[in-house]
Amino acid sequence: MEVSYNVRYLKSNFANKVLIDKEGEVVIYGKGFRLKGKGAQDKGELINFSDIKEFYFKDNKILFITFNKEKYSICDSGTIFDQILVDIYKARNEFLMDALFMKGGKLRAEYEGDYQKLSKFGKLISKGSAKFRLYERSLVIVPETSDAFSLHYDFVNYHEFDEMDYNLKVVMDDGTTLFFSKLGNDFEFFQEKMNELLGGMYEMLINDVLKKAFPEFHAATLLKLGYKMKGGKAVSLKDLQKMDKDLAVAVDKFIFEDEKFIENIKPLRELATEHEIFYGIAKDDAVKDSFIRWVMFAVPSKNIVAFSILPRWKEGWAKDQHQQYEMYFFKIIMEQGNPAEKTEDKVREVDEALVTLNFIKDPCYKDKRDLRHSPYQYAVRKLPFLRILRKSYVGKISTSDKNEWKTQLEELFKNAILQSA
Numbered sequence: 001m002e003v004s005y006n007v008r009y010l011k012s013n014f015a016n017k018v019l020i021d022k023e024g025e026v027v028i029y030g031k032g033f034r035l036k037g038k039g040a041q042d043k044g045e046l047i048n049f050s051d052i053k054e055f056y057f058k059d060n061k062i063l064f065i066t067f068n069k070e071k072y073s074i075c076d077s078g079t080i081f082d083q084i085l086v087d088i089y090k091a092r093n094e095f096l097m098d099a100l101f102m103k104g105g106k107l108r109a110e111y112e113g114d115y116q117k118l119s120k121f122g123k124l125i126s127k128g129s130a131k132f133r134l135y136e137r138s139l140v141i142v143p144e145t146s147d148a149f150s151l152h153y154d155f156v157n158y159h160e161f162d163e164m165d166y167n168l169k170v171v172m173d174d175g176t177t178l179f180f181s182k183l184g185n186d187f188e189f190f191q192e193k194m195n196e197l198l199g200g201m202y203e204m205l206i207n208d209v210l211k212k213a214f215p216e217f218h219a220a221t222l223l224k225l226g227y228k229m230k231g232g233k234a235v236s237l238k239d240l241q242k243m244d245k246d247l248a249v250a251v252d253k254f255i256f257e258d259e260k261f262i263e264n265i266k267p268l269r270e271l272a273t274e275h276e277i278f279y280g281i282a283k284d285d286a287v288k289d290s291f292i293r294w295v296m297f298a299v300p301s302k303n304i305v306a307f308s309i310l311p312r313w314k315e316g317w318a319k320d321q322h323q324q325y326e327m328y329f330f331k332i333i334m335e336q337g338n339p340a341e342k343t344e345d346k347v348r349e350v351d352e353a354l355v356t357l358n359f360i361k362d363p364c365y366k367d368k369r370d371l372r373h374s375p376y377q378y379a380v381r382k383l384p385f386l387r388i389l390r391k392s393y394v395g396k397i398s399t400s401d402k403n404e405w406k407t408q409l410e411e412l413f414k415n416a417i418l419q420s421a
Contacts, residue, residue, distance in 0.1 A: 003028050005084050008076035009035045011045070014069045026074055028087050031095060035072070047072070049095040050378050057085055057145070067381070085145050093148040097140055099378040101356055102150035104137025109193045113183040115141055117149075120175025132180065134193055137201060137231070151178065153201050154231030154355050161191050168194065174348060202226050209283050209291060214250055221247055231355040232282025234296050234347060238274040255279050255295050255310065261325045264405040265297075268306065268327075272297045278347065282359065292359050298347055300340040303332050303416045304394070307350055309359055324400050328365055329412045331392040336418060346392070352385040365393045 004027040011020040022037035024044065032051075036044025047066070055064040060081050062074040077084055097103055111134075116127040130143040140150045151170060158171040167181035168191070183190050202223070210222040210229075224243045228235045240248035256262050269277065276298040284290040296307040308327040332339040332346045353364050363376040363386060371377055380386055394416050397408045 104135045109134045116179040118177045234278035237277040303339045326398040329394040349389045
């Protein structure tokens with residue numbers, strides 16, 4: 001994609017001092033656009049979408065601010081303003097879908113209709129017309145003149161099709177509610193495809209992961225586990241015990257197969273209740289027939305949530321006797337309040353970060369400079385749950401020595417304590 005339009009553009013610093021004011025053109029590319037003045041000698045400025053912190057439009061002006069705090073406005077485009085806006089958002093949304101990991105697997109279908117997005121308090125966040133792209137593991141909403149966003153099926157708490165009013169209601173794990181309507185003659189096709197994709201997700205998890213890991217358990221029991229552990233999400237030990245006590249024991253044994261690791265984490269585990277110990281198992285796309293296993297502990301009394309992704313598991317693999325297990329620690333709350341009241345939110349942040357980023361740990365804690373040339377560069381700046389998680393990072397433990405593990409744990413507890421406490 002490459003189109004150009006005649007415009008005027010201004011560049012100013014954060015003190016609103018105008019640095020550039022030119023008549024020229026905007027040239028829109030796939031990854032950004034170039035602003036240049038008239039004349040062949042003017043090469044202009046190339047603005048990558050990855051450099052833009054804020055982007056919006058008002059009064060026939062397109063305005064944006066870069067991460068370097070430079071302010072730009074594109075104006076005086078006359079009757080072609082609407083077309084410029086559509087073309088820029090079309091390119092920007094394609095970028096956002098890749099940079100923010102919205103696409104879950106292959107594209108399976110696309111429809112058009114209206115949407116409404118409400119906060120958990122019922123406040124309208126956004127609404128309008130959009131294209132609905134259905135991927136294998138996510139639904140991406142692509143409005144014509146606003147930023148695209150996605151719903152990951154693994155975080156859908158509840159969905160219901162209303163065949164009287166021809167709409168779909170979706171409630172997410174965090175309480176966000178969305179309505180999809182005005183699909184016209186495509187409503188039934190949309191309904192069929194959504195149900196197929198949501199059902200296929202459970203089927204894959206149960207057949208490709210849970211039946212192989214726990215073949216001795218009945219399919220009905222594994223179906224309950226699959227519903228809670230969609231995409232490898234964390235499930236509490238207490239929930240597992242409610243499903244089936246024998247299954248809870250089996251999952252615990254499957255996760256904690258290394259006795260040395262069990263011994264090292266004992267001081268941490270002893271501080272967590274059955275409600276605060278979580279397990280996750282997911283299909284490993286990197287190695288055929290292998291699984292991702294991870295564990296998380298929530299310790300509100302220490303203002304800590306910690307997780308560890310264990311070595312890949314595959315039947316018949318020999319255990320590495322020298323394997324080190326890294327555990328990452330995060331504050332539940334940053335300043336003041338009761339950590340116990342916010343533990344659920346912190347657990348969800350970890351869940352969203354790991355499932356969305358396919359259990360890659362680096363974006364959860366590494367310095368932005370280390371991620372500068374990685375696929376996660378933009379995500380660490382713009383994904384809300386990832387930004388909050390990164391800000392709360394306290395440190396990690398990677399030693400295999402039991403005494404050193406305990407010493408480092410005590411130090412991390414000190415670093416996580418609330419200053420007001």
